[in-house]
Amino acid sequence: MAPKQAPVRKPAPELVRDGLRASILAGEFEAGYQLRQDEVAEQFGTSRIPVREALRQLESEGLIVFHPNKGAVVKGLSLEDVLEMLDIRIALETRALKLAIPNMAVEDLDAAQEILDRYDAASEPDAWGEMNWNFHWTLYAPCNKSKLLSMIEANYGHVSRFTRRQVSRAAGKSRPQKEHHELLDLCRQGKIEKAVDLLERHIEQTQKSLQATSRLTDPAR
Amino acid sequence: MAPKQAPVRKPAPELVRDGLRASILAGEFEAGYQLRQDEVAEQFGTSRIPVREALRQLESEGLIVFHPNKGAVVKGLSLEDVLEMLDIRIALETRALKLAIPNMAVEDLDAAQEILDRYDAASEPDAWGEMNWNFHWTLYAPCNKSKLLSMIEANYGHVSRFTRRQVSRAAGKSRPQKEHHELLDLCRQGKIEKAVDLLERHIEQTQKSLQATSRLTDPAR
DNA sequence: TCTCTAAATATTGCATAATTATTTATCCGC
DNA sequence: GCGGATAAATAATTATGCAATATTTAGAGA
Incomplete structure (x- = not known):
């Protein structure tokens, strides 16, 4: 069996999550900036579904906040x-x-x-x-x-x-x-x-x- | 203005997340148990989309593990x-x-x-x-x-x-x-x-x- | 009977579409 | 002009559908 390189394609939600997290931690967004789902989706070349999953994870990590029916914003800290x-x-x-x-x-x-x-x-x-x-x-x-x-x-x-x-x-x-x-x-x-x-x-x-x-x-x- | 009780309906992903987390922490699933999306969705009366969001959050919390294309299983600890x-x-x-x-x-x-x-x-x-x-x-x-x-x-x-x-x-x-x-x-x-x-x-x-x-x-x- | 292969089945992943909530724009009465 | 109600536009949420991947089952050959 050839030592074939595993064709690891990272799932879309993880790519979006990692990308957004890097941007947020790098300070590319100011606190309170709203992350619009279709915008992020287009940026990463996916639909909004993986984006929502990524946003939920970032919410769990404490980087963003979800406001019901109003979307996610970059969290600010006092x-x-x-x-x-x-x-x-x-x-x-x-x-x-x-x-x-x-x-x-x-x-x-x-x-x-x-x-x-x-x-x-x-x-x-x-x-x-x-x-x-x-x-x-x-x-x-x-x-x-x-x-x-x-x-x-x-x-x-x-x-x-x-x-x-x-x-x-x-x-x-x-x-x-x-x-x-x-x-x-x-x-x-x-x-x-x-x-x-x-x-x-x-x-x-x-x-x-x-x-x-x-x-x-x-x-x- | 009447002190109207805010009709706060919790978003589905949060309901699913909280419900699943409670079940997992209560030990209702053994380690390695596979959480099938259809099954969970039916249990909570929603589609698989909110379920996936909930699972992603539980993943961030360290309660479950996602295996690409194979789904999520309850995490075991050594x-x-x-x-x-x-x-x-x-x-x-x-x-x-x-x-x-x-x-x-x-x-x-x-x-x-x-x-x-x-x-x-x-x-x-x-x-x-x-x-x-x-x-x-x-x-x-x-x-x-x-x-x-x-x-x-x-x-x-x-x-x-x-x-x-x-x-x-x-x-x-x-x-x-x-x-x-x-x-x-x-x-x-x-x-x-x-x-x-x-x-x-x-x-x-x-x-x-x-x-x-x-x-x-x-x-x- | 066992093993390998291939079809069938089940499940995940994601895009599209439909629904719902919220915001913005417009109109009307004042 | 200034509220306030109504309608249109915008965005979020969730359901449905389809393609891709994994798992199971069935069957053929040794």
Whole structure:
């Protein structure tokens, strides 16, 4: 039997879902934007049926909201919502870190170190976000818990959609980066409790930065 | 203007989704059971279109799995999967407890106490599960984080589908219940760190019980 | 009897069509 | 002009139908 490449044709609903999700997370739509079904259908070259299935999944993921008989709109998040998602980041990521540290290999630590070095060298704030996340992810991945990791990824995607530019600039680079180095050191030394505590404070710092910048942005609310 | 009751008719996909989810979580289907679209549609008195939307949502929730061109089956979980979900319980619930304790009112503590008293009096293991969860929930609810709480609820639903009978019987009543009393005391005294630590160990205990009973159940694997 | 193949059957996937709800436009009285 | 009712247009929702894929059954040959 020839090792025939499985002719995997992804079902339409999944293509639409993945495409829309990428667009939404990339910030291509503003909050409240209405996703018209025939429009999306035409864009993906299908009928509205697969589109509706995709939209329902994105609804379950919390990216859009369905209004009965009025369609789906891209979900907006309040400051409180984002702060809560940062609490969820703390919850999930501290657990992942705790489980990951005993499993960390030298390569994992080296990879994290390398990211930090590049981070140190980088000057444009726009690049910080991605490197920041790569570093965190490198620390969590060794926990080897696929569901936990995918929840972390999904939650971070939501958060970053709203904090992308704001936080990294506001918080600056030096303080978070200092904490990153400390965090990596603690991982190296296997100091689980201290590392977890630091990570918690590290993300709480993001909460504070966000609150501070938001207070500046809309002082009335 | 008359205070007319809004004639809110829930859309079909949501009815089907909620109905199927309840059935699955109640354990009415065994893992691997195929949910035929015609069958479900007839059961709910609709066509297959809303059913497909409901199934897609349940897929996103992790309750079923879609196999292209073969339909949807109720998802089964391995021991590792359930243990991982208990890790997620620890992650989410320790955070919720930490945030809840400063907000706990006397009524919250009294409600929790009352559940424990009824728990002490109950003799049938089948009732333990629900009371156990009511107690935990009462401790988390004051955190006032709706998304965190709904994640906790969803995750617990998945776990309990597989641990319902197994764990509560295997672990017995006395040890978990002793920990419940301790936990409530720590909440009363506002000892956040100690309470969180105890909760973590409490759920880890469930992991151990589960591993122990599973080792007894299928010794080969 | 067993196995392989092919027809029959069942089921999914998706497009089209019909229905229903909502929004927008138009008209009329004031 | 300004409401307010009515009609047209628009969009969402759901039903139906058909093609594609998978599964089962039946039959032929060893």
